[in-house]
Amino acid sequence: MEMSIEIAGIRWKNSITTAAGTFSYKDSPKYYDPALLGAVTTKGVSPERWAGNEIPRIAEVTSGMLNAVGLENPGVDVYIENELQILKAAGATVIANVAGHCKEDYLTVVRKLDITNVDMLELNVSCPNVREGGMAFGVDPDAVYGLTQEIKAITAKPVIVKLSPNVTDICKIAAAAERGGADALSLINTLVGMRIDLKTGRPILANGTGGLSGPAIKPIAISMVYRVSRSVGIPIIGMGGIMTGEDAYEFLLAGATAVAVGTAALIDPQAPVRVLHELEACIEKYGKPVE
Numbered sequence: 001m002e003m004s005i006e007i008a009g010i011r012w013k014n015s016i017t018t019a020a021g022t023f024s025y026k027d028s029p030k031y032y033d034p035a036l037l038g039a040v041t042t043k044g045v046s047p048e049r050w051a052g053n054e055i056p057r058i059a060e061v062t063s064g065m066l067n068a069v070g071l072e073n074p075g076v077d078v079y080i081e082n083e084l085q086i087l088k089a090a091g092a093t094v095i096a097n098v099a100g101h102c103k104e105d106y107l108t109v110v111r112k113l114d115i116t117n118v119d120m121l122e123l124n125v126s127c128p129n130v131r132e133g134g135m136a137f138g139v140d141p142d143a144v145y146g147l148t149q150e151i152k153a154i155t156a157k158p159v160i161v162k163l164s165p166n167v168t169d170i171c172k173i174a175a176a177a178e179r180g181g182a183d184a185l186s187l188i189n190t191l192v193g194m195r196i197d198l199k200t201g202r203p204i205l206a207n208g209t210g211g212l213s214g215p216a217i218k219p220i221a222i223s224m225v226y227r228v229s230r231s232v233g234i235p236i237i238g239m240g241g242i243m244t245g246e247d248a249y250e251f252l253l254a255g256a257t258a259v260a261v262g263t264a265a266l267i268d269p270q271a272p273v274r275v276l277h278e279l280e281a282c283i284e285k286y287g288k289p290v291e
């Protein structure tokens with residue numbers, strides 16, 4: 001079946017990508033060929049190496065998980081030399097997820113990625129697990145507009161802005177990103193959550209709060225994709241709790257052009273390709289969703 005799509009001028013073999021932070025260039029290829037997916041989205045990358053947050057960083061919850069990894073990564077130079085080249089040599093379409101504590105951080109990473117063979121950039125203005133940058137940007141329409149505009153001015157790569165669900169009206173943030181020149185949007189990042197240890201009375205995560213992901217957030221993600229897709233004119237990559245092809249199909253019906261598989265891959269490392277095959281079966285059964 002013809003599954004290819006075009007998103008922000010880039011052709012994907014199909015509409016499936018990985019959600020940032022849940023794909024490992026070292027481990028995931030042991031389970032499937034990354035070139036089978038429409039694209040692979042890699043973990044947030046910052047100007048220098050970030051160590052991430054203290055452990056414990058992960059807690060299980062009903063129908064999902066909390067994480068407070070805190071964007072641990074080796075820094076953009078190492079990313080470009082290792083991960084990016086390995087994935088490109090394997091024939092994958094690569095989306096680099098860009099992280100920063102301040103505007104200058106994002107600009108530094110983008111300047112370096114702009115002169116590589118990376119296919120697309122995804123601005124993570126929605127991470128709930130870093131004190132500065134991340135979600136602090138993503139909840140403020142003016143900050144999202146300004147950052148998107150400055151990034152677009154220094155790169156020819158297509159720019160995806162990744163939105164946070166931790167806002168009063170996600171459509172306002174989506175509109176600001178579109179006005180700033182975003183080529184596409186991705187949503188949703190995780191929702192702020194907490195678990196408390198009954199014995200100590202203290203939060204289980206060392207960071208206190210973490211980001212909630214997995215099936216628990218899918219109805220929220222679907223409703224946000226539905227609303228945002230009707231309020232902007234740029235394509236949407238939908239994510240949040242996709243475990244099966246039927247879940248992915250539901251996101252396409254809500255208005256997404258493509259979808260990302262995240263937490264599911266931490267349970268079943270083959271989930272992205274399994275979801276792809278299940279999505280194909282779903283399209284045969286129900287037909288291609290009309291955009």
Ligand SMILES: Cc1cc2nc3c(=O)[nH]c(=O)nc-3n(C[C@H](O)[C@H](O)[C@H](O)COP(=O)(O)O)c2cc1C
Pocket residue numbers: 019020021022042043044067069071097124127162188189190212213214215217239240241242260261262263264
């Ligand atoms: C362990 C973990 C690490 C993540 N790291 C990132 C990241 O580096 N950048 C980012 O934009 N989102 C990150 N996310 C958010 C996911 O990309 C995705 O938006 C979210 O988990 C919802 O999708 P899911 O329910 O399918 O996991 C991370 C999520 C998890 C669970």
